[in-house]
């Protein structure tokens with residue numbers, strides 16, 4: 046453990062599983078105090094319990110990030126609990142239908158994917174920035190994806206939502222730089238989480254084909270993304286803003 050995040054209050058969405066859960070543990074190891082948020086109270090509370098068992102400080106707040114009232118209440122509760130918000134990792138997301146061409150895609154799925162993956166980042170930043178602006182400091186990291194940097198087949202809503210997160214991240218960084226706030230995104234390649242399991246299942250042939258497209262010839266681990274997120278949030282990245290960092294084993298370099 047080091048102390049890169051000592052005295053920092055950090056809010057993580059989607060903290061109950063996968064990349065968000067790994068980020069919560071990474072922030073806690075670096076000394077941060079956390080608000081762990083998730084739509085699923087069981088998994089989010091489990092993350093909090095695990096952090097507390099390790100001697101850390103964390104609180105769970107249930108929120109559906111696609112709902113403005115939930116997001117406002119989540120940020121308000123962070124301020125009530127800890128008095129401030131230094132860093133936010135806006136990470137919750139869903140994959141939608143991953144094997145459906147545009148001509149067969151459902152409007153309801155499009156709306157849900159865009160709401161959970163893109164509108165959520167707008168809503169989170171809206172309430173986080175209001176608070177950070179008053180203090181003249183803050184750092185935000187949004188989860189995009191390699192699907193925010195390149196196109197692909199069968200999952201147009203997901204690609205569109207993640208390209209949107211990359212654009213929104215740049216816009217926020219430009220708007221709020223003068224207020225002393227940095228805004229960046231991480232763009233993971235395939236990371237071994239429940240989401241990747243749901244997308245590829247136990248189709249080993251498909252996994253081999255996808256893995257072969259990665260220069261490092263493997264998928265990533267949630268902890269590897271978490272490390273980048275902590276770095277981007279920390280003062281070590283004090284001159285980095287508006288960036289969308291690929292954490293992808295070299296995928297977008299090919």
Ligand code: NAD
Pocket residue numbers: 058059060061062063064065082083084085088108109110111136137138139140161188189190191232233234235236237238239240241
């Ligand atoms: P995951 O499914 O393992 O975990 C996602 C978490 O978000 C879950 O705890 C879930 O309950 C929560 N969540 C879902 N909808 C929510 C909502 N409406 N409100 C609040 N919480 C909600 O997924 P993951 O792989 O950890 O993905 C995290 C982020 O990383 C997502 O934005 C995803 O698009 C992105 N991403 C994942 C991969 C990958 O290969 N796993 C690659 C690139 C980007």
